[in-house]
Amino acid sequence: MSEATAKQGPDTRARILNAAESLFMTHGFEATSMRMITGQAEVNLAAVNYHFGSKDALIQEVFRRRLTELNRDRLGALEAEEALANGAPLKPSKIVAAFFGVSLKMAADTEHGGATFMRLLGRTYTEPNEFVRQFLAEEYAEVVQRFMSALYRALPDVPREEILWRFHFMMGAMSYAIAGTDALQLFAGDFDDEDPTRLMPRLMSFLLGGLRAPLPEEVIESRAIRRDAA
Amino acid sequence: MSEATAKQGPDTRARILNAAESLFMTHGFEATSMRMITGQAEVNLAAVNYHFGSKDALIQEVFRRRLTELNRDRLGALEAEEALANGAPLKPSKIVAAFFGVSLKMAADTEHGGATFMRLLGRTYTEPNEFVRQFLAEEYAEVVQRFMSALYRALPDVPREEILWRFHFMMGAMSYAIAGTDALQLFAGDFDDEDPTRLMPRLMSFLLGGLRAPLPEEVIESRAIRRDAA
Amino acid sequence: MSEATAKQGPDTRARILNAAESLFMTHGFEATSMRMITGQAEVNLAAVNYHFGSKDALIQEVFRRRLTELNRDRLGALEAEEALANGAPLKPSKIVAAFFGVSLKMAADTEHGGATFMRLLGRTYTEPNEFVRQFLAEEYAEVVQRFMSALYRALPDVPREEILWRFHFMMGAMSYAIAGTDALQLFAGDFDDEDPTRLMPRLMSFLLGGLRAPLPEEVIESRAIRRDAA
């Protein structure tokens, strides 16, 4: 009855998920075999199929477990700011901080695997695998819609299309920031892996600088034209 | 030389490279098998090993073929600006335009496969495969060093470390911009695939906004400290 | 006894047997997995092993349940005829009718699964699985012996070997007749599935025609030789 007598430790399922998460980050989905996963989790090879049904389903579950929490926190941070604002439009910096701050907080959590997951997530946005993209899109649908709405309100003079693009650029910058040192060393071999907590202010000022940058002339012109036509 | 004697058209090698490039972008390296490549290239299965030695060597050749040209053009653009400047430090916008403008130009070239390659490249920066990272680092070493030097001269008041990070963020934003619509649709299903030539000014103003953003307070403080210490 | 207390309905055992019988007929023994059976029976995966011990034992029980009844009825029909005959040898048609009539009666019973079982049985005579053959042989031993004896008495002039062969042929014809429409459509796609009750007279006249057919010349000759030698 004690944990000692239980055959497979506290939770076979969780052990598999943790092993998969870490291996997916290191080697990618395709290059991570079921044997590698069950080997690291010290679990029978068939256990993955028993608990998850297939490798693809395992991949989904790895993401769902974290994304549910991540997106809940993001919405929570946004709603907290909105509560404070008392109906007024939020400052863009608050919105950006709500979204990306939560990401970076999880990325800094090395104890519960949050860091591992965030690096995996950053890579996965560009994952070619069709079903993974599809799954991510579904998981993100609600939260993105909410944040975009907030940004539209916060920046009523900027064309929505432009905001969407800049949000896209910001996602890219953040992903690279988190995927982090690996890719940085790609450009500067001697780069020192320093205190990850200093990443937050660095990234935030870059993102806000980009978000507030003057619109390119063409866009300004085309807006003027549309305005005249109206 | 006639079609009758040359079974496999003008250039078997190039056909393989083109097929591989396109399939790597669509499915990733691992998920792209030799059979898929030789099938699309209409070439014998053994031809890849005959011409390139191994799958890994083929991957390298796919990149080398394009990167050599890409980085030559980048250096060319930088040197052209430097020639105009006549020894004075370049404006940061010129440097950024030299580096990322060449990228976007190739990304806009849909006729010779440049667009395909740039999307592949954007994905590959976060590729887990060790040897691919290694190879990319080598290919990029020189050009990154030259651009960083130029930026250091252009922004003598900004800590070098900070410039390195911001260059890193810029790379991330660009990669996402090019990997492009796919990832954008991930966030906004109804996003219209519009004229790719308009991407350039959009991205450029975002990048410059980020690059010129005020430094985070912490960094400013720590700089002051260091300056005092010196 | 209420539905609330009895989780698995009135009889888990019977539910398993019925599901197995139907699935075996549709997919064969090998291609029918325990999961398929327990899934269709809406029963826990381990229930089969709990109730029957193994898959092989389940197969046996599927047959035993029906064959016991079938062969009892066959012997009953034979004994009824013998009682009427009052010690005289039976007419071959009566014997054949006793054996195959009972088969066809069960094959016509679509309500209690008899039809399903008979089609399964027809297929199983040619089943490669060694232990199934062994089991069938044991189940059939007595009844075949009794019917052969009756036929020997009914046809004293026909060599016993010849009777054995013809009984064998008759079994084949009947099995195909019951496996029925499936195999017939194999030869005539537009064959109409008509009233199964009309199968009985059709098959019976064919079987009797074959049973009474003149012996091949060679057999007649060899019989003459043997008679001379005696």
Added chain:
Amino acid sequence: MSEATAKQGPDTRARILNAAESLFMTHGFEATSMRMITGQAEVNLAAVNYHFGSKDALIQEVFRRRLTELNRDRLGALEAEEALANGAPLKPSKIVAAFFGVSLKMAADTEHGGATFMRLLGRTYTEPNEFVRQFLAEEYAEVVQRFMSALYRALPDVPREEILWRFHFMMGAMSYAIAGTDALQLFAGDFDDEDPTRLMPRLMSFLLGGLRAPLPEEVIESRAIRRDAA
């Protein structure tokens, strides 16, 4: 260049087909694994997929190889009789002999595996596997149509439906006759495996007896009714 230097004997493909044919007969399709096949054929495990693509495709090829020949011979035998008959309807016995005689001839050929195949074929008519049935139906379509036409001409007074059923019964009797001793021993353990050449006259007289048997009364009555109506 000599056979001795060739890595895999004269013909890897044929070796696989032969091994598969024999193992399918002994154990059935499902119970025969690729390992068993490649083991017996002394061939690499991957060779089956290389030469045939999949296990299912191998099964089809096993049948196609023999059925093509078998049905060609059947049509040949029928046409030979028709040539002799000079336009007159054939005697039913000739038609039956053409069809089943060829079967039995192949069944007697123990040297080139014909016997093995015919026993496999007999079993396969009742095979549950859907795609195998489909495939057999296609392979048989033409030859069955030709023989049925001949029988319709030969027996103009017998309802076509009746002929179709009796042909079906005959197929069943033949299949059992060929699947043979195995099933016979099921009914008579001490049955001696005797000269297979004597099977031909035995089966033929049974089949013709069945084919010529008087129609069941019901059929006769319903025919009379139809005739009256006409």
Added chain:
DNA sequence: AATGAATGAGACTTCATTCAT
């Protein structure tokens, strides 16, 4: 220069079965 055949290793998945509860 190019290829058809073949191969050893390893991929994911499913199997029937067991066992503690």
Added chain:
DNA sequence: GATGAATGAAGTCTCATTCAT
């Protein structure tokens, strides 16, 4: 009486690569 979890064995198929021609 019944079950959720787990497992070792085995299944089919695909992989990148090699080699004689």
